[in-house]
Amino acid sequence: MATIEEVAVSLGSEISEEYRRAVEVLGKVGLTVYEARAYIALVARGVGDAATLAQTAGIPRTSAYKVLESLSEKGYASPTGGKPILFRPKPPLEVADALKTAIQEVFEKLETLHRIVGEHGEPQLVYLLSGREKVLQKIGELLDQSTKSFILTTPQLNELRDELGKKIVHAVKRGVEVTFITQPLQRTPDGVRYIPRNNLLATEVLADGAHALMAAPGLDACGFTDNPILTAHLKQFLDMILETGATGPPT
Numbered sequence: 001m002a003t004i005e006e007v008a009v010s011l012g013s014e015i016s017e018e019y020r021r022a023v024e025v026l027g028k029v030g031l032t033v034y035e036a037r038a039y040i041a042l043v044a045r046g047v048g049d050a051a052t053l054a055q056t057a058g059i060p061r062t063s064a065y066k067v068l069e070s071l072s073e074k075g076y077a078s079p080t081g082g083k084p085i086l087f088r089p090k091p092p093l094e095v096a097d098a099l100k101t102a103i104q105e106v107f108e109k110l111e112t113l114h115r116i117v118g119e120h121g122e123p124q125l126v127y128l129l130s131g132r133e134k135v136l137q138k139i140g141e142l143l144d145q146s147t148k149s150f151i152l153t154t155p156q157l158n159e160l161r162d163e164l165g166k167k168i169v170h171a172v173k174r175g176v177e178v179t180f181i182t183q184p185l186q187r188t189p190d191g192v193r194y195i196p197r198n199n200l201l202a203t204e205v206l207a208d209g210a211h212a213l214m215a216a217p218g219l220d221a222c223g224f225t226d227n228p229i230l231t232a233h234l235k236q237f238l239d240m241i242l243e244t245g246a247t248g249p250p251t
Contacts, residue, residue, distance in 0.1 A: 029099055030074065030155070030201065030217025034059045034067045039076045042089035049084040073183050074155050075199065102201035126223045135215050135222045136163050142207040142224075143167045146176045150207050153181035155200040156219065161189070168192065206231065 019040070026036035034057070041057035042048065048056065054064035068087045071077040076095055080086040129135055139160070143150055144167055154160055157180060161168070171178055172191035180188050184196035203222075205213040212231040215222035225231065 027218070029103075031071075031076070032067075032218070034063055035071055035074075035076070038064070038067045039071055039089060042071075042077055042087060043092060047080070047086050047088050049086050051084070053087065070156075070158065073158060073186070075183070098199045099201065102199050106202050126225045126227070128221065128223050130221045132219050135219050136160070138213060138222060138224060139203075139205055139215075140164055140167050142205055142211055142213060143171055145211070146171055146207045147174070148208050149177045149179070150205070151179045151181070152203070152205055153197070153200060154203040155183055155217075156203060157182040157186050157188075159219070160203070161187075165189065 022040055023033060023036040026039065027033065031039065037057040037059055038053055041053050045053070045056060050064035050068055051061055053068065054061040057064075059067060065085075068077060068079075072079055072087070075090060075098055077087045077089050080088055129138055139152075140163070143164060150171060152160070168178060168189050172189070177193065178191065179193040179195065180186075181195045181197050181200075182188075183200065184198065186194070186196075188194045201217055203213075203215040203217075203219060205211075205215075205224075207213075210231055211224065211226050213222055213224040
């Protein structure tokens with residue numbers, strides 16, 4: 001069976017270029033190359049299990065199930081049950097609308113930050129980091145340094161939970177109130193407050209109400225600050241979610 005990329009190439013340079021463009025754009029909104037290929041393959045097939053989609057997408061079979069799980073977490077696909085588990089794509093326009101809403105929300109917050117800082121005439125003390133490893137390390141540092149509270153909002157809980165598992169356990173044991181705001185039906189560590197929220201795009205951290213971090217969708221870059229104006233704005237936004245959210249892990 002030919003991969004979807006091979007089919008695109010066989011149909012001509014224009015179709016092949018559209019395929020490459022689709023993979024590139026999906027990468028800009030937080031998908032890895034494997035995830036982008038898998039989603040396009042899902043859309044092309046309508047439904048499939050990990051083995052079938054690995055062949056269609058041209059990705060390793062050993063990575064396929066984890067890739068499809070990640071697509072489900074990010075709102076691009078949904079499992080249908082059965083053995084083997086089948087996955088269906090979320091309709092592309094539905095995904096696009098969710099992304100537009102999330103991106104609009106993020107940039108409205110950034111615009112508000114820009115306005116607030118301008119009004120107060122204070123320097124925008126935001127420090128930037130580039131590279132997934134450095135971003136994860138900084139999130140871990142903020143978690144380790146927390147003494148009272150640590151709030152994390154993210155569409156990529158699986159990746160962060162795997163990377164920060166021990167640090168989360170230690171923080172809870174220290175008495176830190178740890179809160180995760182993430183996609184519905186996620187497994188969270190014991191002692192962590194869980195609040196479900198759809199259509200998340202960015203990863204944000206607020207540690208002790210005084211240290212804030214916002215990461216790009218792919219966790220490949222972030223900005224962080226202890227500027228009181230900027231952290232207060234993020235705290236206000238997260239407090240609204242906490243006031244309306246449910247507590248406790250999903251059953």
